[in-house]
Amino acid sequence: MIKDILQKPESFYKEFYRKSGSNKLTTHYCPGCGHGVIHKLIAEAMDDFGISNKSVVISPVGCSVFAYYYFDCGNIQAPHGRAPAVATGVKRAIPGSIVISYQGDGDLAGIGGNEILHAANRGENISVFFVNNAIYGMTGSQMAPTTLIGQKTTTTPYGRSIQNEGYPIKVCELLATLEAPVYIERVAISDTKNVMKARKAIRKALQNQVENKGFSLVEILSPCPTGWGVKPTEAKKWIEEVLSKNFHLGIFKDKTSEPVALLNEAKKFDPEEIKKIIGEKNQNEQDTKFSKPDVKPKYQNPRIKISGFGGQGILFLGQLLSKCAMISDYYTTWLPSYGPEMRGGTANCQVNISNKRIGSPLVTETDVLIAMNLPSLDKFENDVKKDGLILVNSSLIGRNVRRGDVEVLYVPATRIADEIGNTKVANIVMLGAYIAQTKIVSNDCVLYTTNHSVKKKEFLKVNEEVFRRGMEYVISYKRKSNKEFDTVIF
Amino acid sequence: MAKLFLKGNEAVIRGAILAGCKSYYGYPITPASEIAEAAAKFFPLVGGTFLQAESEVGAINMSYGAASAGQRVMTASSGPGISLKQEGISYAAGSELPIVIVDIMRGGPGLGNIAPEQSDYNQIVKGGGHGNYKLIVLAPNCGQEMCDFTMLAFELADKYRTPVVVLADGFIGQMMEPVELPDPVNKIPTKNWQVDGTKETKNNLISSIYLDENDLEEHNIKLQVKYRKIQETEARFEEIQTDDAEIILMGYGIVSRVLQTVVEEAREEGIKAGLLRPITLFPFPKDIINKLCDRAKVFFVCEMSNGQMVDDVRLALNGKCPVKFYGRMGGIVPGTQEILNKVRILATSLPARGNYTEKLSETFIKI
Ligand code: SF4
Secondary structure: OHHHHHOOOOOEOOOOOOOOOOOOOOOOOOOOOHHHHHHHHHHHHHHHHOOHHHEEEEEOOOHHHHHHHOEOOEEEEOOOOOHHHHHHHHHHHOOOOEEEEEEEHHHHHHHOHHHHHHHHHHOOOOEEEEEEOOOEOOOOOEOOOOOOOOOOEOOEOOOOOHHHHOOOOOHHHHHOOOOOOOEEEEEEOOOHHHHHHHHHHHHHHHHHHHOOOOOEEEEEEOOOHHHHOOOHHHHHHHHHHHHHHHOOOEEEEEOOOOOOOOOOOOOOOOHHHHHHHHHOOOHHHHHOOOOOOOOOHHHOOOEEEEEEEOOOOHHHHHHHHHHHHHHOOOEEEEEEOOOHHHOOOEEEEEEEEEOOOOOOOOOOOEEEEEEOOHHHHHHHHHHEEEEEEEEEEOOOOOOOOOOOOOEEEEEOHHHHHHHHOOHHHHHHHHHHHHHHHHOOOOHHHHHHHHHHHOOOOHHHHHHHHHHHHHHHHHHHOOOOOOOOOOOOOO | OOOEEEEHHHHHHHHHHHOOOOEEEEOOOOOOHHHHHHHHHHOHHHOOEEEEOOOHHHHHHHHHHHHHOOOOEEEEEOHHHHHHHHHHHHHHHHOOOOOEEEEEEOEOOOOOEOOOOOOOHHHHHOOOOOOOOOOEEEOOOOHHHHHHHHHHHHHHHHHHOOOEEEEEEHHHHHOEEEEOOOOOOOOOOOOOOOOOOOOOOOOOEEOOOOOOHHHHHHHHHHHHHHHHHHHHHOOOEEEEOOOOOOEEEEOOOHHHHHHHHHHHHHHHOOOOEEEEEEOEEEOOOHHHHHHHOOOOOEEEEEEOOOOOHHHHHHHHHOOOOOEEEEEOOOOOOOOHHHHHHHHHHHHHOOOOOOOOOOOHHHOOOOO
């Protein structure tokens, strides 16, 4: 073994300068440990493909935590079990690199079970070398997910029991059920014949990545004489006679003959182009501005609450108002009720429109309440400030506003919307009513904003129509005080 | 350039892309999901990577990989997800990786609820993971800052080679406001430490392991020196009417917006109140606190938590000025009038300067 390691592949450091202590020529592994051999096989394959300059090895947590002492390539040390996730980030960042995730059994099959499962399932174009020695070597011979039934470890002093710890996990068999992986094989570091097979499998896993074929994993049954408490020769024998009888050697998946998807060249973007993409508008739209109309003092700087049930376009109405305010050069905020209550049930939002920078975006003292259904009026009526304005969707609210100190507009918004043939646009009727009453923004501004906020073109005409109807309703009907409630109720 | 009308969460991604961020790894969680959704929409259009990870743990570790390769990378979540990311954050701090992490805080502990809270202060500012590390923490209070501070976060992350957190709450994330897109960053600094699969960088190592005690202490000292430099140079804050203020209100994020209105209304009543709003939570703006306490008679800290930032205010003042605290929990955002009432009480019983003993019972802790 020592002799093997002294004949170093090119992809090993000549001298292991990162290693602590004075001996910089041999590895930190125990005599007879399989890691040294596996490292060497990987490094030789890196030599053969001439890839050490573009390779990145992810070191795990476990005995091979110091894999970066040895490989003369880019090295990253990862948290316990997370090497496949780290490898994903590296490979996606530099698709031309060769990324190797080197992991032990506790790391990969225990704490990192989820990371390997999903990296494999995504078919990340990486090579995973999974060293299975059926034990936690570094921490002192505790049970691993791959420890055999009956095997004694420091945490299974009476032997692993099926009742308590369950069965050893067979990673190759498990991952081979997934669609994406292209190559999965289990090999063993035991006699020369098996080491040769291991060499071939490791080469193939790297070659697959060089050829952009996708996810490869080689599980390597590896001697841990220290953890098993046996001599190195006995360890190899145990692999042959016991371990490989439980973890069968062989190829579990090989899709490498299937055609490979070509990698897309990464497109370069200039910064201005990027700004346009995330701006989501063309230049003309961006420059559109509308002037602020003269607004009566009592309607200035309104704090607005809009409330109704889900599906009435409550949030959308608030957004429209805010957008209108924005392009009319106001300060504005829109704050939704969010989360489960939006899925069905009630919806409300709070809108501020102001001539000066807005402090609290919360509307607790309300200047304007737009109540689209009865629960909304019940809930928020008392929050409205004295002399505030309440717009009532009288089609759905069968009662008067109880307060006498506020201004009230009863608008049969749902009925008007129905007359146009679309109940859903009752919110735009209300918008028309509110704008007609307060003139907080210009009509042109509302029509422009509505047109640019509606995705379906057939809504454009409808919206324009109902907005006008909403306005006309307010203009042509004498304003009704809440004492003379006479609007038609459905 | 005209403005866009965006949710804070959406503004984050605009800022990230303008800052040259090339990949986003995340996991859905309310109230932060719009960040992932905006990333999913835009990153592919600008030649970047968006990947919905299998878990929060996966997301932070993918970010760890991308940052190791020298890419500008980010992830985002809310409290429960951030708790899961803490392992990776500790590793990133130890390995000195510039990753931008956005936390849109919600109610806790445990599953709590999805309403806005500020109870992640301790786990973000004081370090929720293991080890002697700190994160730079930026606290935006509007949509524009969600964009701008995300950009700033990338600059600071690269400058100091450290993870940076943008810490906001559910309201700042969900609220829509006009946002003006800043100019894109043209030049991203090259990193001589990155591991990018080239001959030039192949001797680089990204690692947080130092087996030898002396080496690890040395590494820790290096980190602390960095944090000290950050403390000295990067503290940011905003002051509103503090010049002659006797009552200094303090709060960050959405609370600072409420406090701004409280100050305006208190001033109308003739109460000399001012607002000091920390923008960086680490580094905490201690110097300005000490400057203001020369004139101020009382500091009034308001948070949507059980009182986490208030500890830092007390530490900064070190007994030089009384500190009152008012906190709401569970996702309740304190209203203007609610706080104004406390301010009125304070105004009528201002302690004489330099002569006070603080009793806990005097404070406004609401529990
Ligand atoms: S404990 Fe086992 S796996 Fe670890 S170095 Fe020693 S022999 Fe190798």
